[in-house]
Amino acid sequence: MRTNRKFAVTAAAVALAGATGVGVAQASPAPAGADAPSACRPANHLAKITEGPASSGHSHYRVTLTAPRGYAPCELAGSPTDVRFSNSGKEIGVTAGRYGSQKGVVTFGPGHPVHFDIQVRDDHRGTPADEVSFTLRAPGGEIPGASFADGSLTVTAGALVGPVQRGA
Incomplete structure:
Protein backbone atom coordinates (compact mmCIF):
# COMPACT_ATOMS: atom_id res chain seq x y z
CA MET A 1 0.00 0.00 0.00
CA ARG A 2 2.88 2.39 -0.79
CA THR A 3 0.52 4.66 -2.72
CA ASN A 4 -1.66 5.25 0.35
CA ARG A 5 1.38 6.07 2.51
CA LYS A 6 2.68 8.52 -0.10
CA PHE A 7 -0.76 10.14 -0.24
CA ALA A 8 -0.89 10.45 3.57
CA VAL A 9 2.59 12.02 3.70
CA THR A 10 1.72 14.41 0.85
CA ALA A 11 -1.59 15.36 2.49
CA ALA A 12 0.17 15.99 5.80
CA ALA A 13 2.79 18.19 4.08
CA VAL A 14 0.06 20.19 2.29
CA ALA A 15 -1.85 20.65 5.57
CA LEU A 16 1.32 21.74 7.36
CA ALA A 17 2.24 24.17 4.56
CA GLY A 18 -1.27 25.66 4.67
CA ALA A 19 -1.11 26.00 8.46
CA THR A 20 2.23 27.86 8.28
CA GLY A 21 0.98 30.29 5.66
CA VAL A 22 2.99 28.92 2.73
CA GLY A 23 1.07 29.20 -0.54
CA VAL A 24 -0.17 25.89 -1.92
CA ALA A 25 -1.36 25.50 -5.51
CA GLN A 26 -4.64 23.63 -5.95
CA ALA A 27 -4.58 20.86 -8.55
CA SER A 28 -7.53 19.08 -10.11
CA PRO A 29 -7.75 15.40 -9.20
CA ALA A 30 -6.47 13.00 -11.85
CA PRO A 31 -9.05 10.88 -13.68
CA ALA A 32 -9.64 7.42 -12.20
CA GLY A 33 -6.88 5.03 -13.23
CA ALA A 34 -4.60 7.75 -14.66
CA ASP A 35 -1.02 7.05 -13.65
CA ALA A 36 -2.25 4.44 -11.15
CA PRO A 37 -0.03 1.41 -10.59
CA SER A 38 -1.18 -1.85 -12.17
CA ALA A 39 -3.32 -4.19 -10.06
CA CYS A 40 -1.44 -7.12 -11.65
CA ARG A 41 1.85 -6.30 -9.91
CA PRO A 42 2.31 -8.64 -6.93
CA ALA A 43 2.46 -5.88 -4.29
CA ASN A 44 -0.82 -4.36 -5.52
CA HIS A 45 -3.32 -7.16 -4.95
CA LEU A 46 -4.53 -9.55 -2.28
CA ALA A 47 -4.99 -13.31 -2.68
CA LYS A 48 -6.87 -15.78 -0.50
CA ILE A 49 -7.22 -19.59 -0.68
CA THR A 50 -10.57 -21.23 0.09
CA GLU A 51 -11.76 -24.81 -0.27
CA GLY A 52 -13.85 -25.46 -3.36
CA PRO A 53 -16.31 -28.24 -4.17
CA ALA A 54 -14.66 -31.65 -4.58
CA SER A 55 -14.89 -33.64 -7.79
CA SER A 56 -14.47 -37.35 -8.35
CA GLY A 57 -11.10 -38.24 -6.83
CA HIS A 58 -9.91 -34.63 -6.42
CA SER A 59 -9.98 -31.80 -3.91
CA HIS A 60 -10.23 -28.27 -5.29
CA TYR A 61 -9.03 -25.00 -3.83
CA ARG A 62 -9.92 -21.56 -5.17
CA VAL A 63 -7.36 -18.76 -5.13
CA THR A 64 -9.20 -15.45 -5.35
CA LEU A 65 -7.38 -12.22 -6.24
CA THR A 66 -8.79 -8.81 -5.37
CA ALA A 67 -7.39 -5.32 -5.90
CA PRO A 68 -8.11 -2.36 -3.64
CA ARG A 69 -9.22 0.98 -5.06
CA GLY A 70 -6.49 3.15 -6.51
CA TYR A 71 -4.96 0.57 -8.85
CA ALA A 72 -5.33 0.41 -12.61
CA PRO A 73 -7.07 -2.59 -14.20
CA CYS A 74 -4.91 -4.98 -16.22
CA GLU A 75 -5.22 -8.20 -18.23
CA LEU A 76 -4.30 -11.70 -17.08
CA ALA A 77 -4.06 -14.81 -19.23
CA GLY A 78 -3.80 -18.57 -18.71
CA GLY A 93 8.57 -29.29 -2.73
CA VAL A 94 5.40 -30.10 -4.67
CA THR A 95 5.29 -28.58 -8.14
CA ALA A 96 2.07 -27.95 -10.04
CA GLY A 97 1.24 -28.43 -13.69
CA ARG A 98 -1.47 -26.62 -15.67
CA TYR A 99 -4.81 -27.65 -17.07
CA GLY A 100 -7.44 -26.01 -19.27
CA SER A 101 -7.17 -23.52 -22.10
CA GLN A 102 -4.29 -21.10 -21.69
CA LYS A 103 -5.64 -18.69 -24.34
CA GLY A 104 -8.34 -16.87 -22.34
CA VAL A 105 -7.79 -13.26 -21.22
CA VAL A 106 -9.57 -11.65 -18.26
CA THR A 107 -9.61 -8.10 -16.90
CA PHE A 108 -8.51 -7.75 -13.29
CA GLY A 109 -8.65 -4.70 -11.06
CA PRO A 110 -10.69 -2.92 -8.40
CA GLY A 111 -14.26 -4.23 -8.55
CA HIS A 112 -13.21 -7.03 -10.93
CA PRO A 113 -11.89 -9.98 -8.86
CA VAL A 114 -10.52 -13.09 -10.55
CA HIS A 115 -9.75 -16.62 -9.40
CA PHE A 116 -7.97 -19.80 -10.40
CA ASP A 117 -8.39 -23.41 -9.28
CA ILE A 118 -5.83 -25.73 -7.70
CA GLN A 119 -6.79 -29.37 -8.29
CA VAL A 120 -5.21 -31.99 -6.01
CA ARG A 121 -5.57 -35.77 -6.09
CA ASP A 122 -7.59 -36.91 -3.10
CA ASP A 123 -5.40 -39.81 -1.99
CA HIS A 124 -5.36 -39.05 1.77
CA ARG A 125 -1.56 -38.77 1.75
CA GLY A 126 -1.40 -35.04 1.14
CA THR A 127 0.85 -32.54 2.82
CA PRO A 128 -0.72 -29.57 4.63
CA ALA A 129 0.13 -26.11 3.29
CA ASP A 130 -0.84 -22.60 4.35
CA GLU A 131 0.60 -20.50 1.52
CA VAL A 132 0.93 -20.61 -2.26
CA SER A 133 3.32 -18.44 -4.26
CA PHE A 134 2.84 -18.01 -8.00
CA THR A 135 3.71 -15.84 -10.99
CA LEU A 136 0.81 -14.31 -12.90
CA ARG A 137 0.75 -14.19 -16.69
CA ALA A 138 -0.41 -11.42 -19.00
CA PRO A 139 -1.24 -11.92 -22.69
CA GLY A 140 2.35 -10.93 -23.54
CA GLY A 141 4.16 -13.11 -20.96
CA GLU A 142 4.86 -13.39 -17.25
CA ILE A 143 4.38 -10.49 -14.85
CA PRO A 144 7.61 -10.05 -12.85
CA GLY A 145 7.57 -11.03 -9.19
CA ALA A 146 5.82 -13.59 -7.04
CA SER A 147 2.29 -13.22 -5.69
CA PHE A 148 1.27 -14.93 -2.44
CA ALA A 149 -2.04 -16.39 -1.25
CA ASP A 150 -2.81 -17.52 2.29
CA GLY A 151 -5.22 -20.22 3.37
CA SER A 152 -5.36 -23.86 4.37
CA LEU A 153 -4.98 -26.61 1.77
CA THR A 154 -3.53 -30.09 1.32
CA VAL A 155 -1.30 -30.82 -1.67
CA THR A 156 0.02 -33.95 -3.38
CA ALA A 157 2.32 -34.65 -6.28
CA GLY A 158 0.49 -34.07 -9.55
CA ALA A 159 -1.35 -30.92 -8.42
CA LEU A 160 -2.74 -28.89 -11.35
CA VAL A 161 -3.55 -25.20 -11.66
CA GLY A 162 -6.39 -23.97 -13.86
CA PRO A 163 -6.50 -20.75 -15.85
CA VAL A 164 -7.46 -17.41 -14.31
CA GLN A 165 -11.20 -16.73 -14.64
CA ARG A 166 -13.55 -13.84 -13.91
CA GLY A 167 -15.26 -13.57 -10.53
CA ALA A 168 -14.52 -14.33 -6.91
Whole structure:
Protein backbone atom coordinates (compact mmCIF):
# COMPACT_ATOMS: atom_id res chain seq x y z
CA MET A 1 0.00 0.00 0.00
CA ARG A 2 2.88 2.39 -0.79
CA THR A 3 0.52 4.66 -2.72
CA ASN A 4 -1.66 5.25 0.35
CA ARG A 5 1.38 6.07 2.51
CA LYS A 6 2.68 8.52 -0.10
CA PHE A 7 -0.76 10.14 -0.24
CA ALA A 8 -0.89 10.45 3.57
CA VAL A 9 2.59 12.02 3.70
CA THR A 10 1.72 14.41 0.85
CA ALA A 11 -1.59 15.36 2.49
CA ALA A 12 0.17 15.99 5.80
CA ALA A 13 2.79 18.19 4.08
CA VAL A 14 0.06 20.19 2.29
CA ALA A 15 -1.85 20.65 5.57
CA LEU A 16 1.32 21.74 7.36
CA ALA A 17 2.24 24.17 4.56
CA GLY A 18 -1.27 25.66 4.67
CA ALA A 19 -1.11 26.00 8.46
CA THR A 20 2.23 27.86 8.28
CA GLY A 21 0.98 30.29 5.66
CA VAL A 22 2.99 28.92 2.73
CA GLY A 23 1.07 29.20 -0.54
CA VAL A 24 -0.17 25.89 -1.92
CA ALA A 25 -1.36 25.50 -5.51
CA GLN A 26 -4.64 23.63 -5.95
CA ALA A 27 -4.58 20.86 -8.55
CA SER A 28 -7.53 19.08 -10.11
CA PRO A 29 -7.75 15.40 -9.20
CA ALA A 30 -6.47 13.00 -11.85
CA PRO A 31 -9.05 10.88 -13.68
CA ALA A 32 -9.64 7.42 -12.20
CA GLY A 33 -6.88 5.03 -13.23
CA ALA A 34 -4.60 7.75 -14.66
CA ASP A 35 -1.02 7.05 -13.65
CA ALA A 36 -2.25 4.44 -11.15
CA PRO A 37 -0.03 1.41 -10.59
CA SER A 38 -1.18 -1.85 -12.17
CA ALA A 39 -3.32 -4.19 -10.06
CA CYS A 40 -1.44 -7.12 -11.65
CA ARG A 41 1.85 -6.30 -9.91
CA PRO A 42 2.31 -8.64 -6.93
CA ALA A 43 2.46 -5.88 -4.29
CA ASN A 44 -0.82 -4.36 -5.52
CA HIS A 45 -3.32 -7.16 -4.95
CA LEU A 46 -4.53 -9.55 -2.28
CA ALA A 47 -4.99 -13.31 -2.68
CA LYS A 48 -6.87 -15.78 -0.50
CA ILE A 49 -7.22 -19.59 -0.68
CA THR A 50 -10.57 -21.23 0.09
CA GLU A 51 -11.76 -24.81 -0.27
CA GLY A 52 -13.85 -25.46 -3.36
CA PRO A 53 -16.31 -28.24 -4.17
CA ALA A 54 -14.66 -31.65 -4.58
CA SER A 55 -14.89 -33.64 -7.79
CA SER A 56 -14.47 -37.35 -8.35
CA GLY A 57 -11.10 -38.24 -6.83
CA HIS A 58 -9.91 -34.63 -6.42
CA SER A 59 -9.98 -31.80 -3.91
CA HIS A 60 -10.23 -28.27 -5.29
CA TYR A 61 -9.03 -25.00 -3.83
CA ARG A 62 -9.92 -21.56 -5.17
CA VAL A 63 -7.36 -18.76 -5.13
CA THR A 64 -9.20 -15.45 -5.35
CA LEU A 65 -7.38 -12.22 -6.24
CA THR A 66 -8.79 -8.81 -5.37
CA ALA A 67 -7.39 -5.32 -5.90
CA PRO A 68 -8.11 -2.36 -3.64
CA ARG A 69 -9.22 0.98 -5.06
CA GLY A 70 -6.49 3.15 -6.51
CA TYR A 71 -4.96 0.57 -8.85
CA ALA A 72 -5.33 0.41 -12.61
CA PRO A 73 -7.07 -2.59 -14.20
CA CYS A 74 -4.91 -4.98 -16.22
CA GLU A 75 -5.22 -8.20 -18.23
CA LEU A 76 -4.30 -11.70 -17.08
CA ALA A 77 -4.06 -14.81 -19.23
CA GLY A 78 -3.80 -18.57 -18.71
CA SER A 79 -2.68 -20.34 -15.55
CA PRO A 80 -0.15 -18.90 -13.12
CA THR A 81 3.35 -20.36 -13.38
CA ASP A 82 6.09 -21.22 -10.86
CA VAL A 83 3.46 -22.35 -8.33
CA ARG A 84 5.05 -23.28 -5.00
CA PHE A 85 3.43 -24.50 -1.81
CA SER A 86 4.72 -23.89 1.71
CA ASN A 87 3.70 -24.55 5.30
CA SER A 88 4.77 -22.23 8.13
CA GLY A 89 7.34 -20.65 5.81
CA LYS A 90 8.93 -23.93 4.70
CA GLU A 91 8.58 -24.92 1.05
CA ILE A 92 6.95 -28.32 0.58
CA GLY A 93 8.57 -29.29 -2.73
CA VAL A 94 5.40 -30.10 -4.67
CA THR A 95 5.29 -28.58 -8.14
CA ALA A 96 2.07 -27.95 -10.04
CA GLY A 97 1.24 -28.43 -13.69
CA ARG A 98 -1.47 -26.62 -15.67
CA TYR A 99 -4.81 -27.65 -17.07
CA GLY A 100 -7.44 -26.01 -19.27
CA SER A 101 -7.17 -23.52 -22.10
CA GLN A 102 -4.29 -21.10 -21.69
CA LYS A 103 -5.64 -18.69 -24.34
CA GLY A 104 -8.34 -16.87 -22.34
CA VAL A 105 -7.79 -13.26 -21.22
CA VAL A 106 -9.57 -11.65 -18.26
CA THR A 107 -9.61 -8.10 -16.90
CA PHE A 108 -8.51 -7.75 -13.29
CA GLY A 109 -8.65 -4.70 -11.06
CA PRO A 110 -10.69 -2.92 -8.40
CA GLY A 111 -14.26 -4.23 -8.55
CA HIS A 112 -13.21 -7.03 -10.93
CA PRO A 113 -11.89 -9.98 -8.86
CA VAL A 114 -10.52 -13.09 -10.55
CA HIS A 115 -9.75 -16.62 -9.40
CA PHE A 116 -7.97 -19.80 -10.40
CA ASP A 117 -8.39 -23.41 -9.28
CA ILE A 118 -5.83 -25.73 -7.70
CA GLN A 119 -6.79 -29.37 -8.29
CA VAL A 120 -5.21 -31.99 -6.01
CA ARG A 121 -5.57 -35.77 -6.09
CA ASP A 122 -7.59 -36.91 -3.10
CA ASP A 123 -5.40 -39.81 -1.99
CA HIS A 124 -5.36 -39.05 1.77
CA ARG A 125 -1.56 -38.77 1.75
CA GLY A 126 -1.40 -35.04 1.14
CA THR A 127 0.85 -32.54 2.82
CA PRO A 128 -0.72 -29.57 4.63
CA ALA A 129 0.13 -26.11 3.29
CA ASP A 130 -0.84 -22.60 4.35
CA GLU A 131 0.60 -20.50 1.52
CA VAL A 132 0.93 -20.61 -2.26
CA SER A 133 3.32 -18.44 -4.26
CA PHE A 134 2.84 -18.01 -8.00
CA THR A 135 3.71 -15.84 -10.99
CA LEU A 136 0.81 -14.31 -12.90
CA ARG A 137 0.75 -14.19 -16.69
CA ALA A 138 -0.41 -11.42 -19.00
CA PRO A 139 -1.24 -11.92 -22.69
CA GLY A 140 2.35 -10.93 -23.54
CA GLY A 141 4.16 -13.11 -20.96
CA GLU A 142 4.86 -13.39 -17.25
CA ILE A 143 4.38 -10.49 -14.85
CA PRO A 144 7.61 -10.05 -12.85
CA GLY A 145 7.57 -11.03 -9.19
CA ALA A 146 5.82 -13.59 -7.04
CA SER A 147 2.29 -13.22 -5.69
CA PHE A 148 1.27 -14.93 -2.44
CA ALA A 149 -2.04 -16.39 -1.25
CA ASP A 150 -2.81 -17.52 2.29
CA GLY A 151 -5.22 -20.22 3.37
CA SER A 152 -5.36 -23.86 4.37
CA LEU A 153 -4.98 -26.61 1.77
CA THR A 154 -3.53 -30.09 1.32
CA VAL A 155 -1.30 -30.82 -1.67
CA THR A 156 0.02 -33.95 -3.38
CA ALA A 157 2.32 -34.65 -6.28
CA GLY A 158 0.49 -34.07 -9.55
CA ALA A 159 -1.35 -30.92 -8.42
CA LEU A 160 -2.74 -28.89 -11.35
CA VAL A 161 -3.55 -25.20 -11.66
CA GLY A 162 -6.39 -23.97 -13.86
CA PRO A 163 -6.50 -20.75 -15.85
CA VAL A 164 -7.46 -17.41 -14.31
CA GLN A 165 -11.20 -16.73 -14.64
CA ARG A 166 -13.55 -13.84 -13.91
CA GLY A 167 -15.26 -13.57 -10.53
CA ALA A 168 -14.52 -14.33 -6.91
